[in-house]
Amino acid sequence: MPLDGIVVLDLSQFLAGPSAALRLADLGAKVIKVERRAGGDAGRSLELAGQRFGDASTLFHTINRNKESYAADLKDPAERAQVEALVRGADVVIHNFRPGVMDRLGLGYARIAELNPRIVYAGVSGYGDTGPWRDRPGQDLLVQALSGITTLSGDRDQAPTPTALAIVDMSAGAQLAIGILSLLVRRGVTGRGGRVDVSLIDTAIDLQFEPLTVFLNGGGAPERGEVRNANVYLPAPYGIYDTADGHIALAMMPIDTLGTVIGNDRLAAWPAAQWLGERDAIKAEIAAHLATGTSAHWLALLDAAGLWVAPVLDWPALIAEPGFQALDAIQTITSGTETMRTTRSPIRIDGHRLEAPRAAPMLGEANVRIDSELRHAEGQR
Known part of the structure; x- marks a missing residue:
């Protein structure tokens, strides 16, 4: 040792x-x-x-x-x-x-x-x-x-x-x-x-080095989002969302790509210049759309597209996962x-x-x- x-x-x-x-x-x-x-x-x-x-x-x-x-x-x-x-x-x-x-x-x-x-x-x-x-x-x-x-x-x-x-x-x-x-x-x-x-x-x-450094260098005081807040500076879709039978987590990804993959025309056409400034509105649209389908449905679509997504697991579900057992x-x-x-x-x-x-x-x-x-x-x- x-x-x-x-x-x-x-x-x-x-x-x-x-x-x-x-x-x-x-x-x-x-x-x-x-x-x-x-x-x-x-x-x-x-x-x-x-x-x-x-x-x-x-x-x-x-x-x-x-x-x-x-x-x-x-x-x-x-x-x-x-x-x-x-x-x-x-x-x-x-x-x-x-x-x-x-x-x-x-x-x-x-x-x-x-x-x-x-x-x-x-x-x-x-x-x-x-x-x-x-x-x-x-x-x-x-x-x-x-x-x-x-x-x-x-x-x-x-x-x-x-x-x-x-x-x-x-x-x-x-x-x-x-x-x-x-x-x-x-x-x-x-x-x-x-x-x-x-x-x-x-x-x-x-x-807190990441958000604190942004603040110290002119990024403005951190402000929590109104909808699905997970990071005070990152734009949508970063956060956790309800589905019809559970929750999924979405990390960084282009909003138009996300909209195309999940079949939401409004998201697919949302101007990139507005992604940061309209974070809460975009998240609200994502939340409403994802609530109409199951976690397995969305995970299959998003995984196949190579987008950063994960299921939200509690401990019983985590322990039952082959990935956890392999650890x-x-x-x-x-x-x-x-x-x-x-x-x-x-x-x-x-x-x-x-x-x-x-x-x-x-x-x-x-x-x-x-x-x-x-x-x-x-x-x-």
Whole structure:
């Protein structure tokens, strides 16, 4: 595995930091999750739809599979000394404490780098270390709202609409993993460790690079369409439309070509110069026409014409699709005699999909072994 031999101390909780550590574990790193003695990672009790697996929520197992757990009270000098001993033998430390907390715990970058100059120190925060937002709660929905993401989705007469997924948390985790890997590469060349920091707000702004760049360069303030809004700047037909028995998604395509293919003379004759300015009117015409036929009928016509179209699937329909089955995107993880199905890493290495069937650890289950290893290492010095 690419990261075989790399040791990661994961002091983070919930989603952003743990997702970065998860990806490193998927790639072969040994990830030791350092958790509070009292309750551990708060994600252990964050149950979605009341689901639990073993001793924790299914969410916790999904994001912390294939890790070890070491329970410690970082405010206790003796236990913090044990964590410092782990730092000496680690390659990466990940945390998502608010700015200043790691320094108050005696585990800030200066102290960690003193213990291990080769360490890669990775932090994810809500809003960075400076500025008036520094101490705001770093939570996905709040950052979506603050960053403008919620004003891009939904139709014009709807309230600002957040995404249904924790896209900022997960994207921040991916950015953090990229930064960690880049510093590991640099360390391989120079022998020098380093520090990487990612914030949720920076990630949210970066996610909007396409429409935000248009706005910054004179494109005007983004305005959601009144009809089938899917992108604040793209012209019709971009959006999702009702059919007689479901929905289909239409991406970028010439309006006249679309009109010809679906048999709508008005669309076929719509002047190209008006496609952008009359976006809502065009979408209304498309919506009325597509509602008269089934999804299968329109998909067959549009696919045959090479136009960019897709069915809108819910999860049962998605899982039944041969295309989904060919992805091999689901794995089974095991904890004792229990099993649970979840997603697997989207990364393929040397043509092979990564798999990590071990469930998340029980709180502190590695303490006895790790403490013994630390005592042995101390005796060798």
